[in-house]
């Protein structure tokens with residue numbers, strides 16, 4: 001189990017060792033974690049930036 005801080009909202013999140021996020025963060029040189037709500041927010045904002 002490791003803890004990561006969301007780089008968007010700054011919330012600290014505990015990641016269980018069985019999570020697929022854990023494997024990603026464990027091997028990352030710079031574990032830039034973004035929590036699920038922020039990932040969704042970023043995804044929506046990126047879509048809104050696209051010219052139609």
Ligand SMILES: [Zn+2]
Pocket residue numbers: 006007008009010011034035036037038
């Ligand atoms: Zn967040």
